[in-house]
Amino acid sequence: MIRVVVADESSLVRTTLSALLATEDDISTVGEVDTCEGLVDAAAAWRPDLVLLDLDLVDATHAHAGRLAEALHRQDPPVRLLLLTTLGRPTSVLPVLSAKAGSMLLKNTAPRQMIEAIRRTAAGEQVLCAELETTADRLRNSPLNEAETAVLDRMACGGGIADAAAQLGFSQSVVQRHLLSALRKVGGRDAVDGGRKARANGWV
Incomplete structure (x- = not known):
């Protein structure tokens, strides 16, 4: 049963x-x-x-x-x-x-x-x-890890680091580190540009 x-x-x-x-x-x-x-x-x-x-x-x-x-x-x-x-x-x-x-x-x-x-x-x-x-x-083919995906997803619509930190339970320095890592991987100029590129590939 x-x-x-x-x-x-x-x-x-x-x-x-x-x-x-x-x-x-x-x-x-x-x-x-x-x-x-x-x-x-x-x-x-x-x-x-x-x-x-x-x-x-x-x-x-x-x-x-x-x-x-x-x-x-x-x-x-x-x-x-x-x-x-x-x-x-x-x-x-x-x-x-x-x-x-x-x-x-x-x-x-x-x-x-x-x-x-x-x-x-x-x-x-x-x-x-x-x-x-x-x-x-x-x-499975995404270059982003789970934390980078979450940070980029929340900041891609123009939200700030403080907002993302509060939503995810991270410190602001951790959010910034994950964001920079995500942008290097997707080739984005900023969170909005990175989010656009990541969404085009179905990663966020």
């Missing part, structure tokens, strides 16, 4: 997903949460095999998706993570690829595909739908 925790701020979504899982003989919903606070502790208490998580519930910047996946995967027994997202942006996909402990689907994925993804993720596979796999292929 695959034990699942459903994490979504919408009670309707949680109820719908739980009802879908209840139709399967080999899947059981063992808990529901509406915030990410304490999710790791809740998973330790309920001992699920997998957490079905709305990516928007992680935080506004998606910065903690990878760390959350890693924390759950370190539990004994390890907990896998299946993230659901409305957008396949590189900055959303990259943390999951880096963690190597979870899967990601778009929220409009067909129910049968989601059920199959739950089974495959619980078995240890990393599942990405076709749209996200295309994004993942571009990211």
